[in-house]
Amino acid sequence: MILLGSLPQWSKAQLLSDTTITMKVLGGLQFDTPRLILKPNTRVTLILDNHDDMAHNFVLTKPNARLKVVEEAAKLAERGAKMNYVPTSPLVLANTKIVEPGNMETITFTLEKAGQYPYVCTYPGHGYVMYGVIYVGQSYIPPFEKDTNIPESQRAGTSNEHAHHGHGMPSSPHPFPIEFPMLYRTFMPDASPAAIAVGLTATESYCWDAGKCYLRYLWTGGFVDNSEQWKGNGSKLTKIEGEIYWKEQQFPFTIGVKRTQPKVEFKGYRLKKRLPTFEYTLNGIQVFETLTWNEHNQSCTRTFVLGERNTSLFFSLPQNDAIVYQLKGVTQTKGSIIIPKMTKSFSVIIKRK
Numbered sequence: 001m002i003l004l005g006s007l008p009q010w011s012k013a014q015l016l017s018d019t020t021i022t023m024k025v026l027g028g029l030q031f032d033t034p035r036l037i038l039k040p041n042t043r044v045t046l047i048l049d050n051h052d053d054m055a056h057n058f059v060l061t062k063p064n065a066r067l068k069v070v071e072e073a074a075k076l077a078e079r080g081a082k083m084n085y086v087p088t089s090p091l092v093l094a095n096t097k098i099v100e101p102g103n104m105e106t107i108t109f110t111l112e113k114a115g116q117y118p119y120v121c122t123y124p125g126h127g128y129v130m131y132g133v134i135y136v137g138q139s140y141i142p143p144f145e146k147d148t149n150i151p152e153s154q155r156a157g158t159s160n161e162h163a164h165h166g167h168g169m170p171s172s173p174h175p176f177p178i179e180f181p182m183l184y185r186t187f188m189p190d191a192s193p194a195a196i197a198v199g200l201t202a203t204e205s206y207c208w209d210a211g212k213c214y215l216r217y218l219w220t221g222g223f224v225d226n227s228e229q230w231k232g233n234g235s236k237l238t239k240i241e242g243e244i245y246w247k248e249q250q251f252p253f254t255i256g257v258k259r260t261q262p263k264v265e266f267k268g269y270r271l272k273k274r275l276p277t278f279e280y281t282l283n284g285i286q287v288f289e290t291l292t293w294n295e296h297n298q299s300c301t302r303t304f305v306l307g308e309r310n311t312s313l314f315f316s317l318p319q320n321d322a323i324v325y326q327l328k329g330v331t332q333t334k335g336s337i338i339i340p341k342m343t344k345s346f347s348v349i350i351k352r353k
Helices: 066-074 227-231
Strands: 018-026 035-038 042-050 059-061 092-095 104-111 115-120 131-136 182-185 195-199 204-209 214-220 243-247 253-255 264-272 275-282 285-294 299-306 313-316 325-328 331-333 336-339 345-351
Touching: 059 066, 066 115, 092 104, 195 275, 204 285, 325 331, 336 345
Parallel strands: 018 042, 035 131
Antiparallel strands: 042 104, 059 092, 059 115, 115 131, 182 195, 195 204, 204 214, 214 243, 253 313, 264 275, 275 285, 285 299, 299 345, 313 336, 325 345, 331 336
């Protein structure tokens, strides 16, 4: 019925219609069983047994949908914990709740059609390294060591003891090689639970708050250290590598003649060459915000693209000795930018002294 690891064949006794699988979660962000092989129409009772010292879940997806589900889970922002970090999506076939360290949960599902069904932990930061696959009715199964549906560390036969150091933490602050620009949905200091850390370069980074829809701060000297996050259940904060040199004190936009605070709603983000553009609305007005780094000028440019509207917007410029604002496309007055209703875009440049 079921093949674990790289066993080359299975007997008739294993090809039963029902099976119970106990899948352990081990330290180092890995399931102890990185792949399963089943017969179609198998009813599976899966027991997720968490032996790690941090929380995890198990999410089974449709074929070729693992990364899409991980991305949708990341966009849940502050709703994530209440939803067990599982998006409401037709791509999700079955899932456990968040299973705390030392606990177990049982779910049952049936895979009727042949195919390759990924499974993954969608807890923030885990989904890109903690996954596996169920092969159903497949005539060809790739050799274990060449199976790209399995995490590379497990394909290589790397033992948990050799790959990681103590308490299930990766030996690096990152569980996989990183390439800049780089984005993490994680728990950041002085931000809501929906924080997003972005490394523009290896030394220039920022925190954008998807819960509040504005830039929290900029820092220089490195990116982030997630070591404590791998052990935590949301109580640990990601560490900033470097020094914060600029902070936004409050939401910068106001709207209309009375300059009232708008209602904001986060709509997600899109990546272009790994660089994120954040989308949100101000009283229904669409806003796209992109941050870029200019190495020559040692400055960060915030570019805003605005949707149609019938009123002016205002953008506050806080006093801060560490920055210099250079405005493009708008006019400054009394510590604010006036953005007429016909203006489609503007930029604010924050120069690090």
